[in-house]
Amino acid sequence: MSTLYATRPAPMALTPPPLARLIRVELRKSVDTRAGRWLLVLIGLVAVGAAVVTMVAAHANEHNFRDLLGNTGEMTAILLPVLGVLLVSSEWSQHTALTTFTLSPRRGRVIAAKAMAGALLAVAATVVCTAVSAAALAAAGHGPAGRWHGAAAAIGLALVFQILNLLLGVGFGLLFRSTPVAVVVYFAVPTAFSLLTGLITALAGTGRWLDPSTAWDHLASGGMTATIWAQVATAAAVWILLPMLIGSWQVLRRPVDA
Amino acid sequence: MIEISELTRRFGAAGIRDVSFICRPGSVTGFLGPNGAGKSTTMRVLCGLDRPDSGTATIDGRPYMRLPQPGRRVGVMLDPGAMHRGRTGRETLMLAATMLGVDRARVAEMLTITGLDASAAAKRVGQYSLGMRQRLALGLALLGDPGVLVLDEPANGLDPQGVRWIRTLLREFADRGGTVLLSSHLLHEVEVIADHLVIINNGRIVADGSPQDLRSSRSTLVRAVDIAALAAALRAAGQQVRAADGGDLVTGALVTDAESEQVGRIAARAGAVLTELRPQGDDLEELFFTLTTTEVQEAA
Numbered sequence: 332m333s334t335l336y337a338t339r340p341a342p343m344a345l346t347p348p349p350l351a352r353l354i355r356v357e358l359r360k361s362v363d364t365r366a367g368r369w370l371l372v373l374i375g376l377v378a379v380g381a382a383v384v385t386m387v388a389a390h391a392n393e394h395n396f397r398d399l400l401g402n403t404g405e406m407t408a409i410l411l412p413v414l415g416v417l418l419v420s421s422e423w424s425q426h427t428a429l430t431t432f433t434l435s436p437r438r439g440r441v442i443a444a445k446a447m448a449g450a451l452l453a454v455a456a457t458v459v460c461t462a463v464s465a466a467a468l469a470a471a472g473h474g475p476a477g478r479w480h481g482a483a484a485a486i487g488l489a490l491v492f493q494i495l496n497l498l499l500g501v502g503f504g505l506l507f508r509s510t511p512v513a514v515v516v517y518f519a520v521p522t523a524f525s526l527l528t529g530l531i532t533a534l535a536g537t538g539r540w541l542d543p544s545t546a547w548d549h550l551a552s553g554g555m556t557a558t559i560w561a562q563v564a565t566a567a568a569v570w571i572l573l574p575m576l577i578g579s580w581q582v583l584r585r586p587v588d589a
Numbered sequence: 590m591i592e593i594s595e596l597t598r599r600f601g602a603a604g605i606r607d608v609s610f611i612c613r614p615g616s617v618t619g620f621l622g623p624n625g626a627g628k629s630t631t632m633r634v635l636c637g638l639d640r641p642d643s644g645t646a647t648i649d650g651r652p653y654m655r656l657p658q659p660g661r662r663v664g665v666m667l668d669p670g671a672m673h674r675g676r677t678g679r680e681t682l683m684l685a686a687t688m689l690g691v692d693r694a695r696v697a698e699m700l701t702i703t704g705l706d707a708s709a710a711a712k713r714v715g716q717y718s719l720g721m722r723q724r725l726a727l728g729l730a731l732l733g734d735p736g737v738l739v740l741d742e743p744a745n746g747l748d749p750q751g752v753r754w755i756r757t758l759l760r761e762f763a764d765r766g767g768t769v770l771l772s773s774h775l776l777h778e779v780e781v782i783a784d785h786l787v788i789i790n791n792g793r794i795v796a797d798g799s800p801q802d803l804r805s806s807r808s809t810l811v812r813a814v815d816i817a818a819l820a821a822a823l824r825a826a827g828q829q830v831r832a833a834d835g836g837d838l839v840t841g842a843l844v845t846d847a848e849s850e851q852v853g854r855i856a857a858r859a860g861a862v863l864t865e866l867r868p869q870g871d872d873l874e875e876l877f878f879t880l881t882t883t884e885v886q887e888a889a
Contacts, residue, residue: 345658356687363684364675378645421673429638429671430729434660434688436637436653586639 348435353444358451361418371416374410378460381406382440382467394471396480399464401551402491407456408496408551414452415500416513418445419578423508423588432587442505449569453493460493461486479568485553492550493565499543502571505578521570540565590614591635591737591770596644598634605630605792612770612785614736617763619779620772622789623881628772629667631789632741635770636665648737651793658691663737664730669722669746674715678705681714689733699728705753718789719746727755738762741770756782764845776877778870790883804873809849810866812842813856822859823847833879844879845871 342418361367381403385393393399419442422428435441468478500517507513521543528538539545539562546562591612598604605627612618633639635646637653640692648656648663656662658820672681697847700710703724705785714722723746730738738759744752751884763769773779779786788803796803810833813819820830820838823845833842842865845852849866856863869875 340855345661348690352687356684361683363680364673366675379760388721425673425675426668426671427673429668431684432638433636433665433667434685436659514805586633 347437347440350440350444350447353440357418357444357448360421361414361448361452362410367417370410370414372406374414375454375459377406377410378403378456378463383462386467386471394468394481396468396482397462397480397553399467400460400482400485400489401553403460403464404457404492404551405548407460408492410562411453411456411493411496412500412503412517413514415449415497415502415511416504416517417500418452419447419501419504420508420510420513424510428587438583439579442582446498446501446575449497450494453497454490456497457486457490457493460489468538469524486551488553488555491563495543495547495550495563495571496572497576502574502578505582506574508578508582541569542566543570590650590768591618591646592650593631593635593646594644595636596631596646597642598630598639599642602659603627603792604791605634608789608794609644609732610787610794610797612768614768615763615766616785617759617769617771617779617783618752618787619783619787620770620780620787620789621776621877622772622774624774625725626774626789626881628789630792631740632667632739632770632772636663636667636739653675653822658689658733659830660685660733660735661691662733662735663739664733664735666726666730666738666740666743668741669719669726672714672722672725672729675713677711678712679710681725682728685729685732685738692875695732699732702731702758703728712791720748722750723747724751727758732746736766737768738770740769742773743771744773744775752778776874778841780873785823788877788880792888795880796876800848801888803876806845807848808844808876808879809852810842810844810865810867810869811852811856812832814862814864816841816843818859819843819856819861819863822855823852826855828855831879834868 364369382399385399385402389398389402392404422431431441432438500513503513503517504510507516523543525544527540528534528542543566546559546566550563551558593611594609596608597606599606603625608627608631610618618626618629630639632644634641635648635653637659646652653659653663676684679696679700682699683693686693686696700706705721705724705728707716709721711877714725717725723743727740727743730740743755746753759769759771763784771783772781784799786796786798786800786803787794811819817839820843823830823843828847828851830838831844832838833844847855849868852866853863
């Protein structure tokens with residue numbers, strides 16, 4: 332069985348796998364299972380659906396690129412965190428963490444690769460939403476003047492919005508390391524939080540600073556001000572940075588569960 | 590070379606304590622012990638998946654975490670269940686090949702070596718039998734063309750041909766200068782290929798040596814009408830005493846390192862009536878059972 336010894340290298344001459352390679356592996360993991368592929372297809376379909384509904388059902392003054400991109404962005408953003416959750420939690424739900432961390436024992440690099448793969452998937456989602464919105468608008472033929480107005484700025488904001496939503500999922504995945512728990516918490520907790528701050532007027536002021544659904548939605552719907560940017564940042568710190576830090580700390584410190 | 594030195598990892602009263610042994614290049618080390626004795630814990634700590642409370646475990650003089658590309662130096666198989674059920678066998682290997690930076694042709698070679706044909710490679714792992722999963726996990730361990738193998742119960746779930754296949758594979762690997770550490774709870778699985786045996790029980794190493802060494806470490810098995818009195822007499826005479834093979838020191842037999850004649854003399858002085866007295870040690874299996882049951886008795 333000489334093939335066992337095909338390419339014996341000098342062991343110490345090897346360098347750790349470059350981060351770009353780990354990111355490529357993480358991207359591949361998100362498309363190489365049926366569940367992963369269907370989720371991506373579903374996100375694409377939601378973008379198309381949102382654009383069609385906007386063109387067919389919405390008032391004609393919404394038939395412009397900014398509103399189309401806002402609507403497709405907001406609709407896909409419901410599913411993007413699930414993609415982020417799966418990037419991380421599937422390692423535990425599918426027991427692959429053991430294999431991943433024996434092949435790449437520097438766990439921090441794996442976490443970084445997952446977060447960056449998540450950001451790249453968010454870029455891809457933005458590209459899809461942009462393309463779908465532009466196609467819908469072009470297909471409609473003539474429309475109100477200035478319907479392409481502010482397209483570049485809208486794409487920039489949509490990109491930030493998508494990245495934040497995807498990283499929210501990555502953070503929840505790191506914190507809970509279980510797909511069902513992370514997904515349920517993602518759907519339940521921010522909604523409950525919004526309801527709470529909506530019902531209790533005393534909390535409404537605080538809510539604007541902490542509730543991602545109010546702060547971040549401005550990225551999709553427009554009307555950004557310095558205060559709203561600050562609110563986007565504080566909500567991101569609470570809902571993305573904090574779960575990511577706590578979750579990463581646990582992944583780095585704790586024994587890898589089989 | 591694998592060097593494990595005074596490794597301790599506690600889980601309450603369980604875990605491993607002061608585990609030390611060395612696996613040399615060109616040899617197969619059989620790591621034996623009953624389920625729960627600490628084999629997997631030792632291997633997990635060795636592979637950087639768990640931290641020791643104290644002690645060190647190194648491969649080529651470095652902790653696993655500090656190896657620049659551990660997957661290219663050490664092939665690890667700790668749990669054949671650690672694979673995504675929704676990925677195909679080929680894809681599982683392909684992902685690892687990308688991480689390791691090895692040629693894609695190596696994936697096809699591994700499928701051939703492990704005997705997974707084209708239709709098996711295209712199936713999702715969730716549809717695999719335990720034996721197929723075991724083969725794929727071994728392919729994963731061999732993928733990076735390592736010089737060291739760390740395998741936890743590799744023969745589990747394999748049919749007799751599979752067991753024979755893995756024996757040949759590991760023997761050849763070691764004969765070409767590779768270092769193999771493989772665990773098992775079954776002596777007969779490893780005694781055929783291992784040239785070094787390390788036996789662990791209750792988290793402590795209870796024997797370490799070549800099968801020949803272990804066979805020649807003779808002891809004496811004794812039965813008596815009043816076994817407790819005889820045990821006390823032997824202890825008073827400075828001899829080590831253990832209960833034999835799952836028994837206790839009230840009704841069972843005892844094993845001592847003293848020779849038959851010595852035992853006879855001590856028994857005569859104490860007025861103990863012997864019902865059986867025989868040297869043992871030629872039988873590795875008996876030694877294994879003796880070593881792995883007594884500690885439990887003492888701990889109980």
